[in-house]
Amino acid sequence: MNIITFPLQLIAIAFLIFAFSRVWLRAREGTIGKGMFLFWILVWFLVLIAVVRPELTTQLARKMGIGRGVDVVLYVSIVTLFYLNFRSNVLIENLRHEITKLTRIIALSKK
Amino acid sequence: MGKLLVIIPAFNEALVIGKTIRGVRKSLKDAEILVVNDGSSDATGIEAEKAGAIVVSHPINRGLGGALGTGLYWAKERDIDCAITFDADGQHDSEDIIKVSEPVLNGNADVVIGTRTKFGWSEIPLDRKIVLTLSNWLTWWLFGITTTDSTSGLRAFNRKAIEKIQIKTDQMEVSNEFFFEIKRCGLRLEEVPIKVLYTEYSRSKGQKNSNAFSVGVKLLLRLFR
Numbered sequence: 001m002n003i004i005t006f007p008l009q010l011i012a013i014a015f016l017i018f019a020f021s022r023v024w025l026r027a028r029e030g031t032i033g034k035g036m037f038l039f040w041i042l043v044w045f046l047v048l049i050a051v052v053r054p055e056l057t058t059q060l061a062r063k064m065g066i067g068r069g070v071d072v073v074l075y076v077s078i079v080t081l082f083y084l085n086f087r088s089n090v091l092i093e094n095l096r097h098e099i100t101k102l103t104r105i106i107a108l109s110k111k
Numbered sequence: 112m113g114k115l116l117v118i119i120p121a122f123n124e125a126l127v128i129g130k131t132i133r134g135v136r137k138s139l140k141d142a143e144i145l146v147v148n149d150g151s152s153d154a155t156g157i158e159a160e161k162a163g164a165i166v167v168s169h170p171i172n173r174g175l176g177g178a179l180g181t182g183l184y185w186a187k188e189r190d191i192d193c194a195i196t197f198d199a200d201g202q203h204d205s206e207d208i209i210k211v212s213e214p215v216l217n218g219n220a221d222v223v224i225g226t227r228t229k230f231g232w233s234e235i236p237l238d239r240k241i242v243l244t245l246s247n248w249l250t251w252w253l254f255g256i257t258t259t260d261s262t263s264g265l266r267a268f269n270r271k272a273i274e275k276i277q278i279k280t281d282q283m284e285v286s287n288e289f290f291f292e293i294k295r296c297g298l299r300l301e302e303v304p305i306k307v308l309y310t311e312y313s314r315s316k317g318q319k320n321s322n323a324f325s326v327g328v329k330l331l332l333r334l335f336r
Binding site for chain 2: 026029030032033034035036086089090093096097099100103104106107108110111
C-alpha cells in the first residue's frame, strides 16, 4: 500500500461507486438501453482497474511507447475540462428548453 | 370514435401548408387540425387559417421538438383521445393518417409510427438511407428500442401517451426522443407501413444530413438532463 496514493484511491473509488450507481439506476428505470448500459459499465470498470492497479497503466504506457507512465495532473485536468464542457452543454440545452416553454405559454395565451 | 387532433408543425411552409391541410381534411373530416406555426417569417399562419386549421403561433422559432411539444400540450389540455403528427412539407400521403390512427383507436397500441421503409425503402435517396440507418442504430443503442424508421414524422398517440410523454428536446432530435419516452413510460409501440413522397421541396425542408452529428450529440445530452 502506498501511503501517498491510498487516500486518492479511496476518493476515486467513492466516485466510481457513485458513477456505477447512476448507470444502474438509469438502466433500472429503463431510460438507457442494454448497449448504453454495457458501454458505461465497461468505461467505469476500466477506470476502476486503473485506480486499483495504477501500475498496469504504467505498463500499458510503456507498451504504447509513452514511457513515463501517467501524468496525473495533466490527465485529471483534461478529464475535468471534458466534464465541465459536458455539464455546460447540458445546462445550455436546459436553458433552450426553458425558452421553448416560455414561447409555448406566450403562443397559447393568444388563443 | 373519440376526439381526433392532427398536429402539423410548420416553419416557413406558406407555399404548401394550404394543400397539406386540405389533404388531411379530405381524409379525416371530423378531426381538428392544429398548425403550430413555429415563428415563420412568411404567410404560413395566414394560409393555414384560410385552409381551415386552428393556428397557434410561436413568436420565435424553436424547432420541430418545440412545435410538436406545443401540439401535444394542446392535445393534453383539450382531452384529445388520439393525436396524430403530420409533416407540413407534403412528404406524407394523407390517406395514411387513417392507417396510422387505427391501432390507437382500436386499443391495440399506445403509439404508432408510420414507417417509410417497409413500402418505400427504394424511394428513399441513398444519402437519406445512410442517415436513417445510423439514426435507427443510435435509437437502439441509446434507448434499447428497435425501429425501422426513427425519423418518421407521421405518428399517432392515444390519451395515455399524450398524458405521459414529456418532450425535452427542441429540434430534429425529437423524433428519436419519442422512442426514449415510449421506453420510459412503458408504452405499447406499433409500426405501420406508409408511403413516402420525396419532392425537391420536401427534401429542401427536411432534416439536413449535416445535422446528423448534432442530433447524436443532443440525444446523448438528453440522457443526462
